[in-house]
Amino acid sequence: MKKAEDFSEWYNDIVEKANLTDKRYPVKGMNVWTPYGWKIMRAIDTNIREEFDATSHDEVCFPLLIPEDQFAKEKEHIKGFDTEVFWVTHAGLTPLDVRLLLRPTSETAMYPIFSLWVRSHADLPLKTYQIVNTFRYETKQTRAFIRVREIHFFESHTCHADFEDAERQVREDYEILERLAKRWCIPYKLLKRTDWDKFPGAAYTVGIDTVLPNGRTLQLGSIHQYMDNFSKPYEIKYEGEDGQHRYAHQTTFGMSERLVGAIVAIHGDDKGLVLPPEVATMQAVVIPVLAKGATEAVSQAARELAEEIRQAGIRTHLDERDLRPGAKYYDWELKGVPLRVELGIRDMEKGVVTLVRRDTGEKSLAHRKDAAGAVKDMLDKIAADLLTNAGSIMDASIVTVDSLDDLPDKFIRAGWCGTEECGHRIEDRTERNIIGTPVEGEGFKGMCVVCGKPTTTPVYIARAM
Amino acid sequence: MKKAEDFSEWYNDIVEKANLTDKRYPVKGMNVWTPYGWKIMRAIDTNIREEFDATSHDEVCFPLLIPEDQFAKEKEHIKGFDTEVFWVTHAGLTPLDVRLLLRPTSETAMYPIFSLWVRSHADLPLKTYQIVNTFRYETKQTRAFIRVREIHFFESHTCHADFEDAERQVREDYEILERLAKRWCIPYKLLKRTDWDKFPGAAYTVGIDTVLPNGRTLQLGSIHQYMDNFSKPYEIKYEGEDGQHRYAHQTTFGMSERLVGAIVAIHGDDKGLVLPPEVATMQAVVIPVLAKGATEAVSQAARELAEEIRQAGIRTHLDERDLRPGAKYYDWELKGVPLRVELGIRDMEKGVVTLVRRDTGEKSLAHRKDAAGAVKDMLDKIAADLLTNAGSIMDASIVTVDSLDDLPDKFIRAGWCGTEECGHRIEDRTERNIIGTPVEGEGFKGMCVVCGKPTTTPVYIARAM
Numbered sequence: 055m056k057k058a059e060d061f062s063e064w065y066n067d068i069v070e071k072a073n074l075t076d077k078r079y080p081v082k083g084m085n086v087w088t089p090y091g092w093k094i095m096r097a098i099d100t101n102i103r104e105e106f107d108a109t110s111h112d113e114v115c116f117p118l119l120i121p122e123d124q125f126a127k128e129k130e131h132i133k134g135f136d137t138e139v140f141w142v143t144h145a146g147l148t149p150l151d152v153r154l155l156l157r158p159t160s161e162t163a164m165y166p167i168f169s170l171w172v173r174s175h176a177d178l179p180l181k182t183y184q185i186v187n188t189f190r191y192e193t194k195q196t197r198a199f200i201r202v203r204e205i206h207f208f209e210s211h212t213c214h215a216d217f218e219d220a221e222r223q224v225r226e227d228y229e230i231l232e233r234l235a236k237r238w239c240i241p242y243k244l245l246k247r248t249d250w251d252k253f254p255g256a257a258y259t260v261g262i263d264t265v266l267p268n269g270r271t272l273q274l275g276s277i278h279q280y281m282d283n284f285s286k287p288y289e290i291k292y293e294g295e296d297g298q299h300r301y302a303h304q305t306t307f308g309m310s311e312r313l314v315g316a317i318v319a320i321h322g323d324d325k326g327l328v329l330p331p332e333v334a335t336m337q338a339v340v341i342p343v344l345a346k347g348a349t350e351a352v353s354q355a356a357r358e359l360a361e362e363i364r365q366a367g368i369r370t371h372l373d374e375r376d377l378r379p380g381a382k383y384y385d386w387e388l389k390g391v392p393l394r395v396e397l398g399i400r401d402m403e404k405g406v407v408t409l410v411r412r413d414t415g416e417k418s419l420a421h422r423k424d425a426a427g428a429v430k431d432m433l434d435k436i437a438a439d440l441l442t443n444a445g446s447i448m449d450a451s452i453v454t455v456d457s458l459d460d461l462p463d464k465f466i467r468a469g470w471c472g473t474e475e476c477g478h479r480i481e482d483r484t485e486r487n488i489i490g491t492p493v494e495g496e497g498f499k500g501m502c503v504v505c506g507k508p509t510t511t512p513v514y515i516a517r518a519m
Numbered sequence: 520m521k522k523a524e525d526f527s528e529w530y531n532d533i534v535e536k537a538n539l540t541d542k543r544y545p546v547k548g549m550n551v552w553t554p555y556g557w558k559i560m561r562a563i564d565t566n567i568r569e570e571f572d573a574t575s576h577d578e579v580c581f582p583l584l585i586p587e588d589q590f591a592k593e594k595e596h597i598k599g600f601d602t603e604v605f606w607v608t609h610a611g612l613t614p615l616d617v618r619l620l621l622r623p624t625s626e627t628a629m630y631p632i633f634s635l636w637v638r639s640h641a642d643l644p645l646k647t648y649q650i651v652n653t654f655r656y657e658t659k660q661t662r663a664f665i666r667v668r669e670i671h672f673f674e675s676h677t678c679h680a681d682f683e684d685a686e687r688q689v690r691e692d693y694e695i696l697e698r699l700a701k702r703w704c705i706p707y708k709l710l711k712r713t714d715w716d717k718f719p720g721a722a723y724t725v726g727i728d729t730v731l732p733n734g735r736t737l738q739l740g741s742i743h744q745y746m747d748n749f750s751k752p753y754e755i756k757y758e759g760e761d762g763q764h765r766y767a768h769q770t771t772f773g774m775s776e777r778l779v780g781a782i783v784a785i786h787g788d789d790k791g792l793v794l795p796p797e798v799a800t801m802q803a804v805v806i807p808v809l810a811k812g813a814t815e816a817v818s819q820a821a822r823e824l825a826e827e828i829r830q831a832g833i834r835t836h837l838d839e840r841d842l843r844p845g846a847k848y849y850d851w852e853l854k855g856v857p858l859r860v861e862l863g864i865r866d867m868e869k870g871v872v873t874l875v876r877r878d879t880g881e882k883s884l885a886h887r888k889d890a891a892g893a894v895k896d897m898l899d900k901i902a903a904d905l906l907t908n909a910g911s912i913m914d915a916s917i918v919t920v921d922s923l924d925d926l927p928d929k930f931i932r933a934g935w936c937g938t939e940e941c942g943h944r945i946e947d948r949t950e951r952n953i954i955g956t957p958v959e960g961e962g963f964k965g966m967c968v969v970c971g972k973p974t975t976t977p978v979y980i981a982r983a984m
Contacts, residue, residue: 078635079628080586081619086632089577089647096578112554113561117669118583118621118652119605121545137611140584142621144606145656154546156583156607163544167551170543182554187583191610204582 056324061268065319069198072327072388074314083196083203090335090389091314095206097333098313099185101237102208105230111181111210116163118186119154125162127287134254135159138191156189159308161255164211165288172213172302174293179219180302183210188310199315200272200519206311208275213290213302220279220303224260227277227307228493231262239330239440240264240316241448242274245490245514248477257281262309263489263514265451266319269463270519271489274316275309320444321413327390328413330440331433336371338363338429339391341382343398356397359407359425363395366426368433387412392436393429411436413443454512458483458503461515469500470513476504480515489514521789526733530784534663537792537853539779548661548668555800555854556779560671562798563778564650566702567673570695576646576675581628583651584619590627592752599719600624603656621654624773626720629676630753637678637767639758644684645767648675653775664780665737665984671776673740678755678767685744685768689725692742692772693958696727704795704905705729705781706913707739710955710979713942722746727774728954728979730916731784734928735984736954739781740774785909786878792855793878795905796898801836803828803894804856806847808863821862824872824890828860831891833898852877857901858894876901878908919977923948923968926980935978936967944969945980954979 057064069075074091087095103113119142126132135158142154157163164182172180188207196202210227214220228244235242242264252259256278263271282301285291290302321328331337340363342356353374360372371391373382379396386394396408406419409432420428453464461484470476470491477488480503491511498512522529534540539556552560568578584607591597600623607619622628629647637645653672661667675692679685693709700707707729717724721743728736747766750756755767786793796802805828807821818839825837836856838847844861851859861873871884874893878901885893918929926949935941935956942953945968956976963977 076632076635078632079582080589080631081582081584084582084584086582087580089579092578092580113557114554115552115557115671117544117546117549117551118654119546119549119669124545139611140607140619141609142605143608146602146604148656154605166545167541167543170541189583191613204584206580 057267057322061266061319064324065315065322066198068322068326069318072318072390074318074327075198077198081203083192083201085198085202085204087206093335094314094317094329094333095311097335098238099208101234101332102183102185102309105234106183106210109181109226109230111183111212114182114184115186116157116160116167116184118157120157120163122153122155124166125155127162128255128284129287131161131255131284138193140189140191157186158188158190159207160184160186160188160209160211161284161306165284165290168211168213168302169289169291172290172292175215175295178213178215178292178302179223180213181210181223182212183208183307197315197519199311199318202311207308208310209306209308212305213285214304215292215294215300215302217281217303220281220305223305224277224279227305230307231275231277236441237330237332237437238313238317239332239437239444240274240313240320241441241445243448243514244277244493246493247276247490248474248488250474250477251488251490253278255280255283257283260493261490264316264320265448265465265516266519267447268519269451269465269516271465271514271516272312272316272319272519274312275307277307278305280304280306320447321440322390326388328440329390329392331392331437334390334392335369336386336389336391337369337433338393338395339371339373339382339386340395340397341373341379341386343379343396343401345399348399352397352399352402355402359395359397359422363426363429366430368426368429383410393432395425395429413440452514456500456503461486463517466515467498467512468503468515469498469509470511471502471505471507471509472511473505476502477513479504480513484515486515486517489516489518522732522787526731526784529789530780530787531663533787533791534783537783537855539783539792540663542663546668548657548666550663550667550669552671558800559779559782559794559798560776562800563703564673566699566797567648567650567774570699571648571675574646574691574695576648576677579647579649580651581622581625581632581649583622585622585628587618587620589631590620592627593720593749594752596626596720596749603658605654605656622651623653623655624672625649625651625653625674625676626749626771630749630755633676633678633767634754634756637755637757640680640760643678643680643757643767644688645678646675646688647677648673648772662780662984664776664783667776672773673775674771674773677770678750679769680757680759680765680767682746682768685746685770688770689742689744692770695772696740696742701906702795702797702902703778703782704797704902704909705739705778705785706906706910708913708979709742709958711958712741712955713939713953715939715942716953716955718743720745720748722748725958726955729781729785730913730930730981731984732912733984734916734930734981736930736979736981737777737781737784737984739777740772742772743770745769745771785912786905787855791853793905794855794857796857796902799855799857800834801851801854801856802834802898803858803860804836804838804847804851805860805862806838806844806851808844808861808866810864813864817862817864817867820867824860824862824887828891828894831895833891833894848875858897860890860894878905917979921965921968926951928982931980932977933968933980934963934965934974935976936970936972936974937976938970941967941969942978945978949980951980951982954981954983 076086140156247259285301340360364370394410454467541551605621712724750766805825859875
């Protein structure tokens with residue numbers, strides 16, 4: 055299956071062949087994390103924990119089940135979710151007095167408790183996060199990592215004294231995201247959702263969107279400013295230094311296992327996965343190229359080489375299986391190991407090792423004496439190149455238009471006056487969605503693609519994956 | 520509240536004061552993991568991952584929801600659980616065709632998939648584990664970490680070619696457990712459950728039991744030999760080298776958040792928690808003892824000291840709060856930080872630091888130059904002493920009797936002929952449970968406490984927590 059010919063088929067095929075998940079579990083959209091897929095997900099979780107711990111967020115873990123009455127307190131929120139939650143109605147043989155739902159997201163689990171934790175200005179800001187599974191009854195076609203019903207999910211939830219401090223948190227979230235996305239070599243755009251597409255209960259929603267090879271956008275997560283929309287119904291109030299009681303302002307930041315899907319989709323090629331070094335279980339694989347008469351010498355040298363690279367802090371696998379090198383190359387290319395290190399008798403005689411990049415296939419020689427350093431440098435270069443290339447591809451997929459006629463299957467950018475009326479017209483005429491308006495100014499000058507009014511706001515339009 | 524006077528009240532009190540969990544969540548038995556409690560739980564999870572990864576187990580993550588028809592395949596198993604599972608009956612507004620239950624444990628989620636993963640002898644042994652939350656509708660009184668309805672849970676599941684290889688796995692599990700329990704300074708006994716008390720579906724069950732200060736036992740986990748009891752209904756079959764198809768033999772090993780409860784209960788004292796260094800978020804806390812005229816010098820020296828200890832790989836907190844030292848001591852004693860390191864102007868003049876052990880309260884001086892080394896040695900000593908002392912207390916709580924009259928509130932050991940009839944008589948007469956018979960021989964020689972037959976098997980009898 056060729057990525058360029060049928061992206062969707064290619065994606066399903068590569069996920070299966072690389073054994074990232076098992077979709078044969080007998081509940082639709084609930085997949086099994088196999089060891090290899092789970093290791094990638096856990097590496098991503100580790101990155102997230104590092105960044106959020108370093109910015110004074112506390113990890114917590116709230117219960118899965120939410121009582122219906124708690125869930126119903128914020129009216130917009132429940133309207134947004136009531137057709138897509140799973141309901142627990144019985145415990146053992148007993149019907150429950152109050153039905154419980156499986157969290158689709160944790161606002162309504164956390165906020166009754168936040169109202170107990172936040173009493174005084176000294177308790178603010180309250181910065182928490184958790185990494186849990188969430189549940190949504192998706193009715194659209196499911197797809198591994200991208201649209202599933204049990205979703206591995208990260209969510210941070212914060213409370214602040216006022217709107218300005220919550221805005222500072224949103225900006226900190228942008229910075230955290232930038233560092234994380236760089237580790238994962240994922241380009242993205244921050245696009246503020248339209249009012250009719252924001253998260254139920256949010257004052258505003260910023261989507262984190264990337265573009266897939268088929269021109270569709272994939273939302274990787276979102277950052278929400280809630281203002282006091284939730285703190286009022288959930289009574290999250292604090293006493294200020296002046297003795298006055300005020301409602302907290304809140305933000306959230308969420309990302310899901312879609313990150314695994316994005317890594318597969320963006321970096322993978324016709325040979326299989328291409329993992330960014332940061333999330334690769336094995337960053338380098340050492341393969342002894344055995345020759346008759348020198349088998350033991352090469353094996354021994356390969357063991358020493360692997361150990362040396364491992365000692366330099368690089369996750370290294372030594373492949374000593376009794377297979378011909380070509381079969382090994384095939385396996386590790388499919389699994390996306392960023393760098394292959396080959397060592398044969400010729401290399402040993404010359405005092406070199408051969409490095410083969412997974413992303414470009416490029417071969418180079420490194421001095422045996424400095425092999426570990428060369429591997430490290432090459433991994434850094436691979437990471438930088440993956441990000442640059444993916445960024446260029448995303449940029450190239452953005453097409454600015456001044457008419458909605460004959461749109462290509464690209465990420466469309468057009469002028470918008472900002473009115474709801476023209477917004478709906480754009481969506482109706484293109485049969486695509488407005489993904490949002492850029493958070494960062496783009497120096498745009500043009501006219502609304504519907505009403506012709508001059509505007510400095512472009513709108514991004516696409517079909518979402 | 521005194522531990523020696525009312526253990527049960529003391530336990531609840533200390534859990535609340537040290538802020539390990541928040542029990543105010545509006546669903547009974549489903550508690551919120553607060554940052555401090557969750558850090559301890561995650562440290563335990565990290566230990567578990569290290570040990571299971573090092574013994575070639577692969578981490579996986581299976582779905583939460585199990586279809587009723589899959590759950591019902593092993594008859595004993597479903598009988599054991601059907602009154603204590605939570606049922607999902609609706610998704611959105613739609614009633615489900617097949618009801619889904621929240622996993623109480625994952626045999627019935629995993630084994631339909633294991634039957635796809637295990638095809639040939641080359642796929643064996645299959646060694647997996649996962650760390651997830653499980654759900655049981657407990658009808659008894661709930662207690663933080665010890666009896667809850669949403670349970671943070673570790674479970675390993677393995678498949679083997681035959682009974683002997685599964686038995687080897689059970690022995691490996693004993694070794695893993697011994698290493699883990701040593702890290703947590705928890706003494707335990709491996710007690711084989713009676714046939715009428717084994718896990719539903721198991722061939723035999725070995726409980727991991729410890730004793731609490733009130734004389735009750737606390738089961739920390741269990742190790743099960745399933746033989747082919749599950750592989751037959753779930754069709755986990757493989758083709759042997761001889762071309763014959765055989766059913767796999769299976770084992771499991773499970774432990775839960777009760778480990779946190781055990782650490783609190785066993786090591787804690789009237790001042791608060793006493794954390795084993797391995798699971799302590801902060802292993803050492805450095806406290807500058809400020810004196811008039813030398814504030815900045817002491818603060819600066821304390822910062823350098825804390826950094827030096829941190830650099831030695833010890834999780835170190837520097838408490839620079841504007842509080843008198845006594846208030847700080849109180850806090851860190853409550854939180855169970857294993858070692859306090861005080862630095863005042865006198866210490867500085869003498870070139871020493873003061874170390875204060877949390878477990879014994881003992882003070883000692885260390886040379887400033889070798890402070891990090893002294894802290895490390897002292898933490899090792901604290902860990903060793905915690906285990907030794909807890910072990911002595913457990914041993915002292917075991918009382919061997921030759922009559923069931925006037926039993927003390929202890930962990931009773933008595934001779935048993937091994938028949939079900941005498942076993943039930945023991946339980947009826949004592950109004951306590953047979954916890955089990957020791958896995959390791961104890962050189963016992965005596966007579967059955969009911970029928971008087973000579974026996975070399977002692978039985979352990981207690982009230983379980």
